[in-house]
Amino acid sequence: MTYAETVAGQISDLAAGKYSSEELTRHYLQRIEALKTLNCYITVTSESALAAARRADSARAAGHSLPLLGVPIAHKDIFCTRNELTTAGSRMLYNFAPPYDAMVVDKLEKAGAVMLGKTNMDEFAMGSSNENSFYGPVRNPWDVTRVPGGSSGGSAAAVAAGLCAAATGTDTGGSIRQPAALCGITGLKPTYGRVSRWGMIAFASSLDQAGPMTQTAMDAALMLGIMAGVDPRDSTSIDSPVPDYVSSLETPVSGMTIGICEDFMAEGLDTASEVRIADAIRVFESLGATIKPIRLPHVRYSVPAYYVIAPAEASANLSRYDGVRFGYRCKDPASLEDLYKRSRSEGIGPEVQRRIMVGAFTLSAGFYDAYYRKAQQVRRLISNDFKSAFDQVDFLVGPTSPQPAFRLGEKSDDQVSMYLQDIYTIGASLAGLPALSMPVGLAAGLPVGLQLIGRHLDEARLLGAAHQFQSRTHWHEARPELEIS
Amino acid sequence: MEIGEKTVRNIAELAQLTFDESHLATMQSSMGDILNLVEQMQEVDTDGVEPMSNPLDATQRLREDVVSEPDQREVFQRLAPETLEGLYLVPRVIE
Numbered sequence: 323m324t325y326a327e328t329v330a331g332q333i334s335d336l337a338a339g340k341y342s343s344e345e346l347t348r349h350y351l352q353r354i355e356a357l358k359t360l361n362c363y364i365t366v367t368s369e370s371a372l373a374a375a376r377r378a379d380s381a382r383a384a385g386h387s388l389p390l391l392g393v394p395i396a397h398k399d400i401f402c403t404r405n406e407l408t409t410a411g412s413r414m415l416y417n418f419a420p421p422y423d424a425m426v427v428d429k430l431e432k433a434g435a436v437m438l439g440k441t442n443m444d445e446f447a448m449g450s451s452n453e454n455s456f457y458g459p460v461r462n463p464w465d466v467t468r469v470p471g472g473s474s475g476g477s478a479a480a481v482a483a484g485l486c487a488a489a490t491g492t493d494t495g496g497s498i499r500q501p502a503a504l505c506g507i508t509g510l511k512p513t514y515g516r517v518s519r520w521g522m523i524a525f526a527s528s529l530d531q532a533g534p535m536t537q538t539a540m541d542a543a544l545m546l547g548i549m550a551g552v553d554p555r556d557s558t559s560i561d562s563p564v565p566d567y568v569s570s571l572e573t574p575v576s577g578m579t580i581g582i583c584e585d586f587m588a589e590g591l592d593t594a595s596e597v598r599i600a601d602a603i604r605v606f607e608s609l610g611a612t613i614k615p616i617r618l619p620h621v622r623y624s625v626p627a628y629y630v631i632a633p634a635e636a637s638a639n640l641s642r643y644d645g646v647r648f649g650y651r652c653k654d655p656a657s658l659e660d661l662y663k664r665s666r667s668e669g670i671g672p673e674v675q676r677r678i679m680v681g682a683f684t685l686s687a688g689f690y691d692a693y694y695r696k697a698q699q700v701r702r703l704i705s706n707d708f709k710s711a712f713d714q715v716d717f718l719v720g721p722t723s724p725q726p727a728f729r730l731g732e733k734s735d736d737q738v739s740m741y742l743q744d745i746y747t748i749g750a751s752l753a754g755l756p757a758l759s760m761p762v763g764l765a766a767g768l769p770v771g772l773q774l775i776g777r778h779l780d781e782a783r784l785l786g787a788a789h790q791f792q793s794r795t796h797w798h799e800a801r802p803e804l805e806i807s
Numbered sequence: 808m809e810i811g812e813k814t815v816r817n818i819a820e821l822a823q824l825t826f827d828e829s830h831l832a833t834m835q836s837s838m839g840d841i842l843n844l845v846e847q848m849q850e851v852d853t854d855g856v857e858p859m860s861n862p863l864d865a866t867q868r869l870r871e872d873v874v875s876e877p878d879q880r881e882v883f884q885r886l887a888p889e890t891l892e893g894l895y896l897v898p899r900v901i902e
Binding site for chain 1: 810814815818819821822823824825826834837838840841842843844845846847848849851853856857858859860861862863865867868870879882883885886887888889895897898900
């Protein structure tokens, strides 16, 4: 049996009765097992997946219909799943099975999706290589000696390796887009607040946003339509109607003006990647779009501002891990203080500790104005740059990542060089803008991603432009060659 | 930016983290590296710029003050490392 590789393909095959959800789910479970050396999943929920698939098949037989009925998907292990292990890639939550579902999990389940399991990630979503996971690094399916990117590395590698057609991810500074680029898939970070953060383990609350990771823009549109929407339990979720993302995919880019961020095409961009980006821009031109160079003068301060704001918010959010109410507790604490300190120091990994320390420092007495307030002012200037750009263009394009996937261990001793991996993605994060990465070719056999950045709540335009590109090119169909054990 | 050992110890105390001597030195140097990176933003003129805390400049929504969550103490306490009669247990604080 040949199974469709995309969500859209599976929806139509399941409806036509070509195969059952149970057969499709079994196919994925077998493939996950055969490719477990990629380490994409922290938890595989085989039994509950098969039970859910059988329920979907029965529902279909009884004449019911739901948008994702019987389609197997995976969730990043940062989304709370009721009575299923939710670790956030940390030892701190090695035994945490939450008593409730995240809003995103709940919505996708109600839409009929079948959960295959929980994907690996950098601890508490802090990292750009997936090497910060307590459960071991994920390997890039295109070259298993290389990283998949991070922090949603498990979700990206799983979609690229055919271990699910779609997965959820989260993006604080690039954690959906950068791994999507390095693994050759389509990943969308929606507008801040477009998707509810309820039940999504917090990293930096003014930046965190959930989004879909798929092979195509069509599948991302299908997923986002279900994930998006206001939620009374997330006061930062946006109360604005969710458009029909799928129907707007056919909007032509002809007549649109696309801005090229000149600041992103500068020093530091890998030459082979630059060629692929230029080729992709020419495809948009051939589709009738006008190209206009754009300057974002403050965007080069994105990484410095981000490494104040994100650690500061993280240090506050992660104070909840104290070894008292849930999660890891150290052995034989001598006192309450010992319990707090050792539980946190043993349960939390080095990169997360580093960010907690930097955050606690910048928020400490005497430093707040020089760091946190200053960073929030720079954030405003970066956001204003994007606003002026969108007075002139419909959306912006540029690289997602400075280079294709690097080798495991290559940057793990140099935090600053690792942080600079997100140099092109952090600007849109600070400004709360929707941004998408899609594959636009290979450089030395490794995928290169193009980033599209849009106005607030303009996801439909980005998905449409990506779909138009994917209707005329085949890069999104390129698959890594994998040895099945 | 140089950050002193004493400052690192103080921050560790605030963050309720503990480091042995060798890890303290590593933390000190990597915090210095990160703060050097961050320092670049000091060259931006931000006089009179309103700080941005929410990217959409949204403010907190208010809701009716009504009970929306049921009592789930038993459910939540099942996750705890140690409880007794509905209380979370920690080492003795008062002799």
